[in-house]
Amino acid sequence: MTIVTQKWRRGTPITSGWDFTVKHRAIAMAYTYLAFGSDYRRWYADLAAVRSQIDGAAVLDVPCGGGAVFAHLSGTAPRRYVGADVSPAMLALAAKEAQKSSIQNLELVERDVLTMPYDAEFDLCLSYMGLHCMPNPAGAVSAMARALRPGGVLRGSTVLVGTGWRNDRFVSLWQRRGIFADVYPENDLRQWLEAADLDEITVDCSGAIAYFSATKRGRD
Template sequence: MTQKWRKGNSITSGWDYTVKHPIVAMVYTYVAFGSDYRRFYTDLADVRGLVDGAEVLDIPCGGGAVFPPLAGTTPKRYIGADVSPAMLALAAKEAEKSAIANLELLERDVVTLPYDAEFDLCLSYMGLHCMPDPAGAIAAVGRALRPGGVLRGSTVITGKGRKNDLFVSLWQRRGIFADVYPENELREWLRAAGLEQITINCSGAIAYFSATKPGRD
């Protein structure tokens, strides 16, 4: 799984194209997951207000799909990380257009993140369902957040309809998705990572989640 994304192929680049073209993304996610993908762009509009002056970790950043809605923001530090050099190359092109301040792109595996209580905000959109160890990924993000830090993201889940689950199975057979999980497991992983104020809102088989690391610096 990780090697497929690290190497890159027509499917991974195809997803990057899809998510950066809202009409295409809305058609695809409605057909595959019964989801209204306008929710993704609405979520990022909310995130924009959290970025200025913050230290931000975006993992997996993919091809930089979240950069355009955050264009022109001035975070104190913005780390965009991904296991895939191919996706990072696409992200670098997007970064040039978006002009997010203090943005650095790094090749990183989320479960081996070297960060400890360094970030105010972590973004993880549409990546957990492609990771072999999503619980470990959430735990690593929890460690990377400083007290009071916020995790925002989205992921494909199961249990939201037979047709949606069939699409998940198709992508699993093609080696693109890992072991996709139901909403209750996502909630438990967020809790196990020590995060609180957990909210999960689903649009079809795509769950949008938010959680906060307790305490304040």
């Protein structure tokens, strides 16, 4: 287990601080602009699109973190919603957040993305701000794609390098603190998505944060 994974598993002031930041819009907007040169309104727009797709769907949210997505999907009715995370600390925060929302059929599970047992079970997989903390992001994308039914959609976001020296310095800072694992450029992200048997790939960068979407090949 890597140092990064260990820190996220047990929880630290920095990891819990991230959870607090992302759940408070004004703070999240300021932080992501200063740290990554990113307009975080892009994330809220992405969640609005997710909200229109979730009713009646089977949804996998990995890593679900502290449940930051839940509030934005409150009142929706997925057929199944699995929030998976490697971190018991994050799942404890997610459980508290779930109590505030009214997402139906929600299940929280402690699971490493690489050992997920899911095979062609979900219509939608969400993976926001997680790949840059994973020791094997290419394998993670492959596991998420495997969990999707043909025609299912993977969408999420991740931090990238190569978007500017200032952004890269902040990435390096979080790596030195053991919060980020290896972080890759946009081209690598596209290659992971293509290698995972996904098509209709889009990658939209806002500063150092990339928002991506791709569809599992084939149709039911």
